[in-house]
Amino acid sequence: MTKFIAFALGTVASLVVSASVVNAETFKIGLSNGWVGSEWRTQMIDEAKEAAAKWKDKGVDVEVSVQSANVDVPGQIAHIRNFIAEGVNAIIVNPNSPTAFDPIFAQAKEAGILVIATDAEVSSPDAIYVGIDQTAWGAAGAKWLAETLDGKGKVVAINGVAGHPANEMRVAGYKSVFKDFPDIQIVNEVNANWDQAQGQQSMQNILATYPDINGVVVQDGMAAGAWKSITDAGKKDQIAATGEIRKDFIDLWIKEKLNSGATVNPPGVMASALNVAVLMLQGKELKEPAKAGQYGNALYLPIPFIDSKNVEEAAKQLEGKPGYYSYTSSLTIEDAEALFK
């Protein structure tokens, strides 16, 4: 035991020494991603790494250290522990659970580490959230659909994973919009677990059960599947449905002249969070402290929207990229600086 304590003291001492030696403008940032089921996550990490490299021009050395693997909640808590042991300055995490990280984030903060969550909000008062408001994301698609349908018609919803916080917020978002359109009737809501194939399957069932629907609210990659069923059934001119942001779909959208509108959940959110993190590590203060959202710790980023008016522009951004590449946007260093005093 004493050996352990001596060892721990030794490492703490060496940490203190090394911390005082490094230049003030060198930051080490840990990125933790707990799910690698989609290209979106890969792009998210790649964009964050690019954002870190861009700080070189400003004379700031941002070293990123990435942990990305399919893990359960304890596995991701272990990610955070590893970062604490490594002695990073900040941790940016795309969390597997909204609430489970409260104790470990508290420990990170005690160790003087800045913690930022992105893509999914966390309840911890020791972290801030930099990302989009999923409720507003759900509302934006519904608003487009309601307006496209002139405020009346039969609508179905294809949702993600029941019980997943982002899904619940998006559902709350579209419900709050449709409430204001009494002539829009939600005839059914199904869960297709954010899976493209399940989205396609659900849409087939829906079309068989309700041949007279006018609109579909469907999230992310499931939209490509749903649109496949709609096109196969020869109904693409009668149905308006929300879309998604991958190049393959956007190309199809233009080619088939789909009546679609896509709320963008940009993979650049982690890059935005990284830029905010670096500025905070430099000791700058936010003009408006991050106090939004249900947990009172969120800094919401703008949510781009693609509809038939600007879909060509979106396609231009994606030109030459692989088919799975998502339309993206993120705060540049200058954009982020504008948020600070």
Added chain:
Amino acid sequence: MAEIATSPTYRRAGGLRRLLERYPFLPALAIVLVLLALNGIFSPNSLSYRSLTGLLSTYMALILLAIAQTYVVYAGDIDLSAGSILSLVNVAIIVLMERWGGGAGAVLLALAIGLLLGLACGLVNGLVVAALRLQAIVATFATSIFFTGLALYILPVAGTPAPTIFWRTYGGRLLGLPFVFYILVGLVVLLAVLSRTRLATQLLAVGDDQQAAYQTGLPVVAIRIRGYLLCGLFSALAAFCITGDTASGDPLVGGKMTLFSVAAVVLGGSALSGGWGTVVGSLLGALTIGLISSVVFFMGTPSEWQNFVQGLAILVVLMAGVLAGRRARP
């Protein structure tokens, strides 16, 4: 297992073999020590007192879930609902603690109900698998969906903080030592007691040869149900630990842990076909999983290769375990 003691050939075996017979988890222990050393080489900080405490408190839930899994695997069964039982107990105790005000009494009462709930889930599994004779792998997959549904009914979205007294105790210290150390000591004592009971031997006998066990007069159905009861009980204990480490309720928290628990059992040297295994091995297997993922990171593996290397490392460890285990097994 029983044969080993009576078979004279093994008595004449060499020292190493005899050691492996007596302590079949030794290969798993060696692997854990090697992984600890590797962690230490790549990141000396990861062996600090604080990091090791953290490792233990984070992986205690998986350790308990792996032990839960071991008891059904003993009898040649499997429980794919263990993670869902963990989720269900997690949300149930969180909601109860909140409803009853979060005092010490409320916490203890909620934990008692959590244990009963775990036992009830185990009983359901046991009845479905052993009494109704459905295939364990599919039946428990079905009950896992059922238990997840219940958990989602109790708490539709992750949230609801645990009472401070609960997680501060779990993550805190008692008489200068981290609380998880006491849990570990308590667990080792409990396992030692359980391994001396008739039930452990009976489970292994059923797993070794169900027909033979039946013909020698063992109540096979009742024994398998008791295995599932133990599994439910330890899954509930695992839920307590995850609640302590995450301080909140999450109806989906255990989903991904089920297969890790099965992997930990196998890494610990137990045979999925039943009749052979140790709970201490599963404990070490769970630690192995934790240590592998941190060593993959500390080695500086690029993020896009981390899953690949982690999978490869688990395979290598599995092979090492099998090679060592083969020497000891008849």
